[in-house]
Amino acid sequence: xxxxxxxxxxxxxxxxxxxxxxxxxxxxxxxxxxxxxxxxxxxxxxxxxxxxxxxxxxxxxxxxxxxxxxxxxxxxxxxxxxxxxxxxxxxxxxxxxxxxxxxxxxxxxxxxxxxxxxxxxxxxxxxxxxxxxxxxxxxxxxxxxxxxxxxxxxxxxxxxxxxxxxxxxxxxxxxxxxxxxxxxxxxxxxxxxxxxxxxxxxxxxxxxxxxxxxxxxxxxxxxxxxxxxxxxx
Amino acid sequence: xxxxxxxxxxxxxxxxxxxxxxxxxxxxxxxxxxxxxxxxxxxxxxxxxxxxxxxxxxxxxxxxxxxxxxxxxxxxxxxxxxxxxxxxxxxxxxxxxxxxxxxxxxxxxxxxxxxxxxxxxxxxxxxxxxxxxxxxxxxxxxxxxxxxxxxxxxxxxxxxxxxxxxxxxxxxxxxxxxxxxxxxxxxxxxxxxxxxxxxxxxxxxxxxxxxxxxxxxxxxxxxxxxxxxxxxxxxxxxxxxxxxxxxxxxxxxxxxxxxxxxxxxxxxxxxxxxxxxxxxxxxxxxxxxxxx
Numbered sequence: 468x469x470x471x472x473x474x475x476x477x478x479x480x481x482x483x484x485x486x487x488x489x490x491x492x493x494x495x496x497x498x499x500x501x502x503x504x505x506x507x508x509x510x511x512x513x514x515x516x517x518x519x520x521x522x523x524x525x526x527x528x529x530x531x532x533x534x535x536x537x538x539x540x541x542x543x544x545x546x547x548x549x550x551x552x553x554x555x556x557x558x559x560x561x562x563x564x565x566x567x568x569x570x571x572x573x574x575x576x577x578x579x580x581x582x583x584x585x586x587x588x589x590x591x592x593x594x595x596x597x598x599x600x601x602x603x604x605x606x607x608x609x610x611x612x613x614x615x616x617x618x619x620x621x622x623x624x625x626x627x628x629x630x631x632x633x634x635x636x637x638x639x640x641x642x643x644x645x646x647x648x649x650x651x652x653x654x655x656x657x658x659x660x661x662x663x664x665x666x667x668x669x670x671x672x673x674x675x676x677x678x679x680x681x682x683x684x685x686x687x688x689x690x691x692x693x694x695x696x697x698x699x700x
Numbered sequence: 701x702x703x704x705x706x707x708x709x710x711x712x713x714x715x716x717x718x719x720x721x722x723x724x725x726x727x728x729x730x731x732x733x734x735x736x737x738x739x740x741x742x743x744x745x746x747x748x749x750x751x752x753x754x755x756x757x758x759x760x761x762x763x764x765x766x767x768x769x770x771x772x773x774x775x776x777x778x779x780x781x782x783x784x785x786x787x788x789x790x791x792x793x794x795x796x797x798x799x800x801x802x803x804x805x806x807x808x809x810x811x812x813x814x815x816x817x818x819x820x821x822x823x824x825x826x827x828x829x830x831x832x833x834x835x836x837x838x839x840x841x842x843x844x845x846x847x848x849x850x851x852x853x854x855x856x857x858x859x860x861x862x863x864x865x866x867x868x869x870x871x872x873x874x875x876x877x878x879x880x881x882x883x884x885x886x887x888x889x890x891x892x893x894x895x896x897x898x899x900x901x902x903x904x905x906x907x908x909x910x911x912x913x914x915x916x917x918x919x920x921x922x923x924x925x926x927x928x929x930x931x932x933x934x935x936x937x938x939x940x941x942x943x944x945x946x947x948x949x950x951x952x953x954x955x956x957x958x959x960x961x962x963x964x965x966x967x968x969x970x971x972x973x974x975x976x977x978x979x980x981x982x983x984x985x986x987x988x989x990x991x992x
Contacts, residue, residue: 517876537879546880553877555870566870569863570882617882 468493468652469514469545469621473523476506476513483509484520485676491621491654496647498655498663498684500697501673507656508550510673511625514654515547516540527621542570546619550626550656552610556599560590563598563609567616575618583612586642604635611642615651622646623654628662640666660697664688672697701834706957707950712841714949715848716910719903720926721933721941722855723896729936730872730892733791736798737778739923740805741897745771745904746914747813750820760823767901775897776890784886802920809916822909840909847906851899852942859938868892872936925952925968932972934985943983948972 469491476484484506491497499507512518514525516537525532527545535543546567555563564583568576584591587608593601598609607627614622624643628636640662647653647666657663664670667684672693680693687693720742727735745767752763782801786794827838859865870878871888879885907922908914925948933944948968955967975983 515880517879536884537876538882538884541880541882549877549880553874553880555873555877557873558866558869562866562869565863565866566878566881566883569867573863613881 470526474520496653498667498670500660505673506676544620546614547623561594567613710950710953714946718945721930721945723899725941737801739919741900742904743919745901746908771897771901775893779893817915820908820914934982940984
């Protein structure tokens, strides 16, 4: 479904992503794990066109995404929940969701809202509220709901657990699992390796811009090296 | 009676400031830049309408529409040529470019129309006489106030209800997130400049009608004052720009009438400084409660 092949991304003279290649197949949950600064978010931002790779290729459903401007990516069926949620804080919850459906025909908005509210009843209660007044967990739900409004085939989540209390992290991962069961393919970037690997079909480990290990979620969870580096012994 | 006529004059001048300030505030809100050339687009609007009425003999409404069309194109071209290449440059570079564009427009106007002031006859002649002729209100003053209210209401509805208006607010908050939603940020910024410049053309016509004269520097002082008004009301806020413009116009008119013509600007700016000391975000500036 998504094929990333040999991308190299630079911030000025800093070589942030070095020859990264990986694949996501239809129906999978794939996770990219790694420490802070390993290049996980950079990789996602390159796929969604906010950053650009100097080499390689990014292919989604057989179409080349390299050089496609960021605002044209979502209509290809690829939505991103950015790191730090990045919801529109001064807009209402419902307006945020409408923005998620910006590229969709207006007739899809009402059923889209219905679907998202069913998934996240909290958002329905707060639909008229300014998004900046939501709690951290609610903001994360809004960011996810917003991305789902475009009806993506592949959902990319960047650190959805960041800054959330353990109970909320559990909730968020439960929602990810449900979305996956409902047929959405998921690419998940996480520092919380334990949580990510336990729901993932496959995982890739990024270290200083390079992929160092790959395997199924269970394999990586059981690997002594991964345990030592990312799972607290 | 005197007081009332100064007040009306102040409201009318303030409405012109408010229309200019709305353009400033929209562009600032979305592109996060101060377009110091905005005042000079006003001047261009004045000249275009002047030429259309006096040289081509077109009716005023057609002249206004023509001025709006020319300024819209001018605004989009300025944005595309001068500001767009600097999208990721430091804001100081953009600011200096805007000042450069401002002087460029003034000098170009001087070359085309010469520096000598032109007599601009109001787009709407005549005045309303009230209370046995003790109070006269020029029709153009009334028109200015009405136009200003319509523009403000229109912009408020546009940004709160329309899809494009909401997309503009999204861009104003977070350009990268807006792109992830599929919003073409560059096109949105261009649209904002188009709207702001069309408003500048209207403001130009009304300002010249109010002053009765037109020259290449006509737009620069009102431009700065309208920027002041926008900051005064809370930059980025539509009702703030309206309130700020109106107050500044009234303060200026009253200061001219009762204190000193020469001190009118000083007093206006002094009030601004005091307001900003008390409310740094301006009168209606937004403090959004944010939970992280």
